[in-house]
Amino acid sequence: MxxxxxxxxxxxxxxxxxxxxxxxxxxxxxxxxxxxxxxxxxxxxxxxxxxxxxxxxxxxxxxxxxxxxxxxxxxxxxxxxxxxxxxxxxxxxxxxxxxxxxxxxxxxxxxxxxxxxxxxxxxxVLGFTPENVRLEKSLTYHDSCSSLREMKVREQPRAMLGAVAGLDVREAADSEACCGFGGTFCLKYSEISASMVDTKIDNLLATGADMLAAGDLGCLMNIAGRLQRRGADMKVVHVAEILAGMADGPGLGEGET
The missing domain is CATH 3.40.50 (Rossmann fold)
Incomplete structure (x- = not known):
């Protein structure tokens, strides 16, 4: 560390x-x-x-x-x-x-x-890499639009996830595509948003990964909700929870009615 x-x-x-x-x-x-x-x-x-x-x-x-x-x-x-x-x-x-x-x-x-x-x-800024974190799972990562395009965040979370022992990171096709949340976009254009998140989910599930991580909760909530409605089995967590060794609890949407 x-x-x-x-x-x-x-x-x-x-x-x-x-x-x-x-x-x-x-x-x-x-x-x-x-x-x-x-x-x-x-x-x-x-x-x-x-x-x-x-x-x-x-x-x-x-x-x-x-x-x-x-x-x-x-x-x-x-x-x-x-x-x-x-x-x-x-x-x-x-x-x-x-x-x-x-x-x-x-x-x-x-x-x-x-x-x-x-x-x-x-x-x-800090050159930080987590140590002594283990997670025996496969994971795919979603790049949120704001993180990727405004804040230029792509390699940083992947580099730190690569330091997590036992974690198999798998890239999804078109990982940089929008999930359809887009803040108020998903409310104004719900049908388009639903189509976009379905395409995103198809690509995520095709990786065969156990888990999905991202750095923006809006995207994660949108994807987790659609996964639940489709009956798909993929745990959804924020990347910080994995890096901090706190990903053992329920994922987003789990246990909700």
Missing amino acids: SVPPVKKNVALFVTCLVDLNRPSVAFAAIKLLEQAGCTIMVPEAQTCCGQPAYNSGDKKSAKEIATQVIRAFKGYDYVVAPSGSCAGMIRHHYPELFKDDDTMMVEVTELSARTYELTSFLQD
Whole structure:
């Protein structure tokens, strides 16, 4: 395990979906960051990143939410989210929201520069690789659109998964294709979304893998829900849960009615 010589003061951006649907992802992220030598804070004042409002065209509400986030995460060395979607909103879309506000742009630019997706931060900033983690399973990985295209995250999670003893990582065909979630897209265009996730699932199941992992809970919830409706047997977990040795519990959707 590579640990930096100086501890970093890191604020965890938990995300709404993790907070409400899969808190274990936040605990796994904290465990990994602490193993990597970071001091972790979870600001109580944090809220949604504002992406649902932004995607729906409600720029006024999105700016109000973003202002709250900017204030809540001021003063930390880094802001890390177990979601490329939320990290991408802060890093790439906050500057767009405040482009006409010179005063706010100073703080927005500063926050954007120190905001990272979890696996990218662990690999690219800290050079961290997990040790003493074993999982005797086969796994396939889904690249979320925001992580891949906005945050340039692809090799980082795969490199760390490669350090998990006993894990057989299998690439699915068209692994970089959208799962159909797309935030509000799945609500506005539900039939198209369903067709996209069915294609995604066909490719995932073709690998014969026991498990699916990804770095964005929105994608995982969308895929897990469709897998359940199709009666398919594939456990769905966040990549942080695997890397932290916390993937033994139920997957997303398991035990739900």
